[in-house]
Amino acid sequence: MRTDSKRLETWLTLAGGFLLIVLLPALNVLPLPEFLKVSDFTINLYGKYLCYAILAISVDVLWGYTGLLSLGQALFFTLGGYMMGMYLMRMIGTLGQYHQPIPDFLVFLGWSKLPPFWQPFDSFAFAMLMALVLPGALATLFGFLAFRSRIRGVYFSILTQALTYGACLLFFRNSLLMGGNNGFTDFKFILGHDLRSAGTQRGLYIATAITLMLVLVGCRWLSRTKFGLVQQAIRDSENRVLFSGYAAAHYKLFVFVLCALVASIGGVLYVPQVGIINPSEMGTEKSLEAVVWVAVGGRGTLVGPILGAFGVNALKSWATRAYPDLWLIFLGVMFVLVTVFMPRGLVGIPDQLRELAARFQKRKTDAEPPVTGIEPDKSLP
Amino acid sequence: MKFSPCNLLGAAAAAMLTFATATAESVKVGILHSLSGTMAISETSLRDTLLFAFDEINAAGGIKAGGKTYTIEPVIVDGASNWPLFAEKAKQLLEQDKVAVTFGCWTSVSRKSVLPVFEKNNGLLFYPVQYEGEELSKNIFYTAEAVNQQATPAVDYLLKMGKKKFYLIGTDYVYPQTTNLILYKYLLLHGIPAENIGGGFRKDADGKVISAGKYTPFSHTDYQQIVAEIKQFAASGDACVLNTVNGDSNVPLFKEIAAAGLSAADCPVVSFSLAEDELRALPTKDLVGELGCWTYFMSINTPENKAYLGRWDAWLKTQSYPGVVKEKRAMDSPMVLSYNGVYLWKAAVEKAGTFDVDSVRTALESGTITFKGPGGKTTMQKNHHTIKNVYIGETKANGQFKILKEFKDVAGEPFILKSLDEKLAAKK
Numbered sequence: 123m124r125t126d127s128k129r130l131e132t133w134l135t136l137a138g139g140f141l142l143i144v145l146l147p148a149l150n151v152l153p154l155p156e157f158l159k160v161s162d163f164t165i166n167l168y169g170k171y172l173c174y175a176i177l178a179i180s181v182d183v184l185w186g187y188t189g190l191l192s193l194g195q196a197l198f199f200t201l202g203g204y205m206m207g208m209y210l211m212r213m214i215g216t217l218g219q220y221h222q223p224i225p226d227f228l229v230f231l232g233w234s235k236l237p238p239f240w241q242p243f244d245s246f247a248f249a250m251l252m253a254l255v256l257p258g259a260l261a262t263l264f265g266f267l268a269f270r271s272r273i274r275g276v277y278f279s280i281l282t283q284a285l286t287y288g289a290c291l292l293f294f295r296n297s298l299l300m301g302g303n304n305g306f307t308d309f310k311f312i313l314g315h316d317l318r319s320a321g322t323q324r325g326l327y328i329a330t331a332i333t334l335m336l337v338l339v340g341c342r343w344l345s346r347t348k349f350g351l352v353q354q355a356i357r358d359s360e361n362r363v364l365f366s367g368y369a370a371a372h373y374k375l376f377v378f379v380l381c382a383l384v385a386s387i388g389g390v391l392y393v394p395q396v397g398i399i400n401p402s403e404m405g406t407e408k409s410l411e412a413v414v415w416v417a418v419g420g421r422g423t424l425v426g427p428i429l430g431a432f433g434v435n436a437l438k439s440w441a442t443r444a445y446p447d448l449w450l451i452f453l454g455v456m457f458v459l460v461t462v463f464m465p466r467g468l469v470g471i472p473d474q475l476r477e478l479a480a481r482f483q484k485r486k487t488d489a490e491p492p493v494t495g496i497e498p499d500k501s502l503p
Numbered sequence: 504m505k506f507s508p509c510n511l512l513g514a515a516a517a518a519m520l521t522f523a524t525a526t527a528e529s530v531k532v533g534i535l536h537s538l539s540g541t542m543a544i545s546e547t548s549l550r551d552t553l554l555f556a557f558d559e560i561n562a563a564g565g566i567k568a569g570g571k572t573y574t575i576e577p578v579i580v581d582g583a584s585n586w587p588l589f590a591e592k593a594k595q596l597l598e599q600d601k602v603a604v605t606f607g608c609w610t611s612v613s614r615k616s617v618l619p620v621f622e623k624n625n626g627l628l629f630y631p632v633q634y635e636g637e638e639l640s641k642n643i644f645y646t647a648e649a650v651n652q653q654a655t656p657a658v659d660y661l662l663k664m665g666k667k668k669f670y671l672i673g674t675d676y677v678y679p680q681t682t683n684l685i686l687y688k689y690l691l692l693h694g695i696p697a698e699n700i701g702g703g704f705r706k707d708a709d710g711k712v713i714s715a716g717k718y719t720p721f722s723h724t725d726y727q728q729i730v731a732e733i734k735q736f737a738a739s740g741d742a743c744v745l746n747t748v749n750g751d752s753n754v755p756l757f758k759e760i761a762a763a764g765l766s767a768a769d770c771p772v773v774s775f776s777l778a779e780d781e782l783r784a785l786p787t788k789d790l791v792g793e794l795g796c797w798t799y800f801m802s803i804n805t806p807e808n809k810a811y812l813g814r815w816d817a818w819l820k821t822q823s824y825p826g827v828v829k830e831k832r833a834m835d836s837p838m839v840l841s842y843n844g845v846y847l848w849k850a851a852v853e854k855a856g857t858f859d860v861d862s863v864r865t866a867l868e869s870g871t872i873t874f875k876g877p878g879g880k881t882t883m884q885k886n887h888h889t890i891k892n893v894y895i896g897e898t899k900a901n902g903q904f905k906i907l908k909e910f911k912d913v914a915g916e917p918f919i920l921k922s923l924d925e926k927l928a929a930k931k
Contacts, residue, residue, distance in 0.1 A: 161598070161599075162598070163594055163595065163598040163599055166594065167591065170587075170591070219637065219638055219639070220637075227677070230637060230677065230680070230681060231680065231713055231714060232684065232707065232711065232712070232713030232714065233707060233713065234707075291720060294675065294676075294720055294721065295675060295720070296675055296676070296677075296680055296714070296718075297705070297714075302675065302676055302677065302680075303611075303612055303675070303676035303677065303721075304611060304612045304615050304676070304677050305586075305612070307612075307615045307616055307618070307619065308615065308618060308619050309619070318619070318623045396587040396590055396591070397587075397590050397616070397619050397620070398586055398587055398590055398612075398615070398616045400586055400612060402585070402586060403587070439591065439595075442580055442581040442582075442583060442588070442592065443578075443580050443592070443595060446538050446579045446580055446581040447538055447581075447825045447826035448825065449539075449581065450539050
């Protein structure tokens with residue numbers, strides 16, 4: 123039974139991966155009749171959803187698997203995005219509004235030379251390295267302090283939210299020289315490829331899909347190792363884990379840093395596909411949104427966050443066009459219904475249906491008269 | 504007549520057919536504003552004005568192009584005050600809906616977010632809100648006030664009033680930063696020494712001023728210290744404040760100014776981000792006598808404006824679009840500039856005889872596309888900015904402006920910093 127479900131899971135993962143990585147881009151690029159074709163617009167949109175899915179997985183590994191509700195994942199996502207953004211800004215070259223060799227917003231602010239900390243971002247490798255080092259270092263520092271002081275539960279959530287908000291205010295400041303409120307936009311090239319061409323966008327989409335599958339498989343593997351078991355034990359009862367002689371803080375710190383890196387990679391892939399990064403992306407509501415995706419999809423599973431991120435954002439994209447005035451009410455009602463009637467999210471629906479069917483069956487058997495097999499004695503009065 | 508499903512179907516088909524023939528020639532036009540989120544309070548008013556303009560054009564027979572008549576079919580999307588979503592919605596409008604033109608955006612960042620999308624797809628965007636300039640995309644037409652159609656005329660007025668000291672204060676984002684830098688240079692050029700420009704400076708390593716004025720973050724509430732500084736600065740009696748603070752921060756700012764006893768007579772405050780629509784939500788008693796500068800005021804006393812406001816009120820009463828507030832509405836400059844944009848585009852399409860973006864752009868750039876709107880005549884120039892009248896007004900307790908001064912036919916100019924630098928260098 124257990125091996126059966128495992129095999130099914132492997133097959134489903136492979137099928138999902140094939141659909142995302144091979145089939146969709148093929149439908150986009152092959153000369154097909156109109157009704158089969160996936161448009162460039164759709165590919166680009168799905169690329170964005172997949173980045174959100176990576177972010178959602180990072181939230182779920184913390185929340186659903188370790189019991190840490192972090193409201194700061196959007197911060198790491200955005201930091202990764204900013205590092206990518208800095209590289210992309212340098213790749214604009216002199217094609218900006220002012221035709222200067224430095225980014226437009228620096229000209230705006232009266233700079234004539236590139237500030238020193240911007241200079242190494244001409245290199246793609248350096249930017250990618252920073253996209254791992256910066257969120258990693260921040261997560262290590264914050265996690266070390268928080269977990270050493272045994273900050274848990276809602277206090278941990280509040281602290282992560284405060285950290286995100288603080289960073290958001292910092293990035294809004296023009297004097298940080300990171301573009302202020304406008305952030306970075308109007309990108310032109312990535313690694314010599316024109317970002318506006320459909321081919322580049324398709325490439326980015328495929329890179330995102332592959333990354334998502336790797337993250338999914340990696341996180342699933344981790345959850346099944348001994349490490350993963352301790353991780354889930356921390357979620358269920360941290361004190362017991364401590365009394366069993368495990369240093370829970372070390373486990374939590376590792377997961378926290380890992381999830382920061384996963385979120386950051388999501389952000390790196392996100393920026394060239396949406397074409398803008400700015401501080402409102404690390405607003406507190408963004409982190410909350412990611413939590414909602416996980417809740418809708420199914421917490422404590424790895425496919426759930428992907429379904430949730432994809433589903434909620436697809437619904438948002440559709441509703442902001444079809445019902446521009448009512449879509450928020452739409453979404454709100456859906457969230458309420460999901461939390462009340464589907465506590466295990468979209469992923470939990472089959473189980474819920476099965477339970478419902480079982481209960482129905484039970485009631486039916488209860489209602490039928492018991493068969494005793496003994497004929498009543500008609501001779502008695 | 505027997506009532507059967509067949510009959511009903513037939514009637515429905517007939518009705519649809521007449522409907523279809525009536526709207527056979529329609530052109531899709533995008534509306535890209537935030538209808539939810541922090542910007543919704545400002546941007547929904549622009550959506551309403553655009554729908555009003557479309558209804559007006561459709562009722563008057565639509566747009567005539569290439570021997571055919573087209574009615575406008577609005578495609579409304581919600582950018583939700585979310586800048587990446589703005590880019591996605593712009594892509595959707597251009598690639599999926601294939602709109603002929605889009606009217607939209609309020610914040611600079613939303614415009615910056617959609618700019619690459621419009622350039623890539625060769626779309627057409629009309630942008631209606633006062634902004635910092637320093638941008639010129641071949642795919643965007645700016646019916647908005649450029650800095651020289653709002654901030655510098657206000658300074659001219661104050662100089663004429665005999666003001667000698669200027670305090671610059673704003674919210675920390677691109678529009679105030681750029682405007683204040685322009686104002687700093689403009690004031691220097693007009694003989695105001697740097698020590699009479701308040702708010703502080705930031706200099707680069709070479710000692711060149713790269714930022715002028717005092718800045719607070721969005722939604723800042725504590726203005727006590729800043730107002731104390733302004734009071735000291737204004738002690739000589741010949742000072743004024745140039746205010747580019749945005750949004751709800753203006754409430755604590757003006758409360759503090761009133762509490763400090765700084766009257767509009769001694770030290771007037773000119774606000775560049777407060778129009779009639781914003782004043783609806785502000786305690787106007789704290790603002791009486793303070794100044795505003797726009798290219799339209801609701802109180803303009805011309806027959807065109809009166810007729811326009813009458814039509815607007817009538818439209819508000821009759822239409823049933825969900826989400827349009829009908830009571831206590833105001834009209835202001837961004838709304839009128841949205842409205843003007845629609846008519847400028849219509850005139851350009853009719854001149855070009857087609858909706859093709861390149862032809863419409865050529866028509867708009869020809870300098871002959873003019874519209875006589877509620878704020879006076881407006882003409883599109885080759886530099887994608889308009890020539891229009893600029894008005895200085897004084898805030899009244901009812902949230903309206905009393906017009907003090909009119910500058911006729913000011914030509915919008917997006918790149919001012921560079922020309923100011925050149926003039927300053929020449930002066931030295």
